[in-house]
Amino acid sequence: MFAFIAIIFGGESLQNMYLSVRLSLSKIIFFISVGLYAGLALPLFSLNLAHTNDYVTKDKFVAAGGGIQLIFGIGAIIGPILCSLFMDILNINGFFIFLIVAHLIIAIFGIYRMKVRDSVDNPDSTFTPVPATITPAGLELDPDTPANLDNNKTTFG
Secondary structure (H helix, E strand, O other): OHHHHHHHHHOOOHHHHOOOOOOOHHHHHHHHHHHHHHHHHOOHHHHHHHHHHHHOOHHHHHHHHHHHHHHHHHHHHHHHHHHHHHHHHHHHHHHHHHHHHHHHHHHHHHHHHHHHOOOOOOOOOOOOOOOOOOOHHHHHHOOOOOEEEEOOEEEEO
């Protein structure tokens, strides 16, 4: 959505996007939409890694993280080349059109994977909410809590 707004308010030439030429409402909306788009797009790697770790066992965390890093690295190599082709064909707005297409492909693949895979609980992925200032008496309330009480510090894991 923010990429569509950036296309609408960005104009047709690079000169329209420079902030120093002339400040107008369309430029302000453009820069705000690009900032919001970047803020929402940048955490994709972390979210994908966290989601993947929810479905793999603890002994495969490193392999899964390495695979995701490889896929994102390939995208970092191919992405600028494809984006420059989009920009050559569609002018300056090709950048945002490329981002829209790339994120639509990611979304379609994610929806496909959610439909194909059954949702199962990972036995290695358990969460026990425990306050940082828990006492030994508090641990007795839930004896399954994995905590070590050394030097009055609570460590989990």
